[in-house]
Amino acid sequence: MALELRQQLKLAQKLVMTQQLRQAIKLLQLNRLELSGALQAEIEQNPALEEDTLVQDSSERSSGLSATDENLDPGKESDFTEKFQVSDNLPEINWEDYANNFDSNFSFARETPPADAPSQFDFISEKPDLMAYLQWQLAHCELDENEWDIALYIIGNFNRYGFLEIDLDSVCRETGCQLDDAEYVLEVIQDLDPPGIGARDVSESLYLQLERLGKGDSLAAEIVLNHLPLLQTRNYKMLARATGKKKPEIERAINYIISELTPFPGLPYATDDTNYIVPDVYVKKIDDEYVIQLNEDDLPQLKLSSIYQELLKNDKTLEKESKQYLNEKLKNADWFIKSLYQRQRTIYKVMESILKFQYDFFERGAEHLKPLILKDVAEDIDMHESTVSRVTSNKYVHTPQGIYELKFFFSTAIPREGGDAMASESIKTLIRKMIQDEDKDSPLSDNAIAQNLAEKNIKIARRTVAKYREQLKILPVKHRRHTK
Known part of the structure; x- marks a missing residue:
């Protein structure tokens, strides 16, 4: 058969991810600290996106994503541009306080120090490795x-x-x-x-x-x-x-x-940096009712640049290329704000669903955690499992029981005779409590822990107990024994 070049028409369906959709997915999977950096980077790159320096009423901001907010209705169209308003309450910095010289006000003689005086930065020390x-x-x-x-x-x-x-x-x-x-x-x-x-x-x-x-x-x-x-x-x-x-x-x-x-x-x-966890969402119990609040502290207020909008609307002398540039930047800024609000709304909906499924955990602790998979939450909020997975990855919630990663609330089911299935995390909590309460002179072996769990109608193998104990970073019995 001879080789030849030929033109053909072919009809096919495929999903093409636009740049805006990629940006929305990227924002969705960012955690709290990464989101702050992404906002600052976008503000620097897009001149049509700027911070709103007007400080809004804190009550309006806190109710921006409340359970009664009409914007949480997925069937209702609304303009998201002005909805995501987060105040930046950082005080104005007086850079004179950081001048590279000594403050003469601290001198009893009220005299200006000589020019060759050592800088206060010379005394800033760092712990050597x-x-x-x-x-x-x-x-x-x-x-x-x-x-x-x-x-x-x-x-x-x-x-x-x-x-x-x-x-x-x-x-x-x-x-x-x-x-x-x-x-x-x-x-x-x-x-x-x-x-x-x-x-x-x-x-x-x-x-x-x-x-x-x-x-x-x-x-x-x-x-x-x-x-x-x-x-x-x-x-x-x-x-x-x-x-x-x-x-x-x-x-x-x-x-x-x-x-x-x-x-x-x-x-x-060792000079390892300490990584502090900043919760992405708070769950607080107020008047016997749990309230979900997103962490929007220190996030800048975002709005479209009024200067560019006025310039595009009123300046008739702009060239075609300039108008296209301004239109593109304003469109990207508007999409970024909408994607940001959509991210916050999605996190709220996922957390609301988790609260509904794991209500006993918030009331009584980790021992009452129920089996839960991503599909359960996805079906509850009418979203795809991949979206729920992105929302729950590397994000933390502050609850009355402590700070937990959102992934913590999803665990496999362990069958239980004569009762409902238990989550693996609940069994880990039981194992930790058994070991904490054990006799240090005669600690419990993995086999003894398995037997104690079987008495509670939780039948798991000894090797499963060993696996859970290792995940809890608990030493084997021979290392836990205290000889008199």
């Missing part, structure tokens, strides 16, 4: 240039616990040094502060700390070097048999290790 702290100490060690390069490479391969993650052969290969030089530099680093730094594992770290305290030949040193697994499980009987010591001696050694040593010396110098 582990690597900076070690470099400062190494600067006082008498290392030549080659040894200094080796030391920098070694401390550059420390993890957040202060342990060396590579072997000395890799150090020699990457730095081109001899094994004796690498060992010497590592010994120098291990003599630095904090004690135990530069170890390869927990056992070596604890031993280095004991050696620093002059207890390198003690019973505690023997335990951390040779019997660390028995120490982790507090198996005093096996420790006594392995070391040939009596139980009181072993108890004193273990108590010393626990009270005086730290297994991870680098953690106090």
Whole structure:
């Protein structure tokens, strides 16, 4: 068959996502902090979108998305442009307070400080991380240039616990040094502060700390070097048999290790940022009735630029390209405001549906969480499951029971004999409570927990209990046992 080029007409149906629809979907899946950044970015990019500096009545803003708002009627058309009005109550900043000089008002002599006076910014300090702290100490060690390069490479391969993650052969290969030089530099680093730094594992770290305290030949040193697994499980009987010591001696050694040593010396110098959760929606109980309130704090007020609207309407001298540009920007700004309001309305409807399905949770706690899937909420509010999934991802709600991710309210059903099915999260709560109330000298095993649940007509396998316990970050029974 010969190859040839041919033109054909073909009729097909396909769903094409416009740029506006992509933007609406993107806004829908943003959480509270990401939304604030998206608003600021859109204001900077679109000159037709600006902040409304007029402060509205707080009661009008709080009722903008209330349960009685007529705009929540999906069958009613309305203009969303002016509906999403959120005040920005940030006070005006006096930048003179941040001038790069000293305030002469604090001088008793009322004299202006000299020009070469140190800046107040010179005294702003930042907590150094582990690597900076070690470099400062190494600067006082008498290392030549080659040894200094080796030391920098070694401390550059420390993890957040202060342990060396590579072997000395890799150090020699990457730095081109001899094994004796690498060992010497590592010994120098291990003599630095904090004690135990530069170890390869927990056992070596604890031993280095004991050696620093002059207890390198003690019973505690023997335990951390040779019997660390028995120490982790507090198996005093096996420790006594392995070391040939009596139980009181072993108890004193273990108590010393626990009270005086730290297994991870680098953690106090970790500079991990703390991520705070900002709720996207609040559920409050007022007069025996739950009220849903969206978190709109610090979000800017949005409106179409009146200057561009007047310019497009009244200026007859505008060129065609300029009119097209203004029309496009005003259209995008109007669509952005409508998409933003639609996002808020969708979150409200999803939260309202969750409140209806999980009313017992809000009243009595996590033990009364019911099985719920995305399809249930989607059918209740007449939306697609993918939309509900986007709304509930990475968004949090502040409830009388605490702060929870919206995904928390969706869980699979666990059959229950002689009763309604239970949510997996409810069973996890029961397991956590059992472990909290257990006898610390004789903690519950996974099999015992499964048996206790079976007495409540909740029959799950031991391995399922183990899986739930691991998800709750609860240690196994051998690590929870407290020996008298």
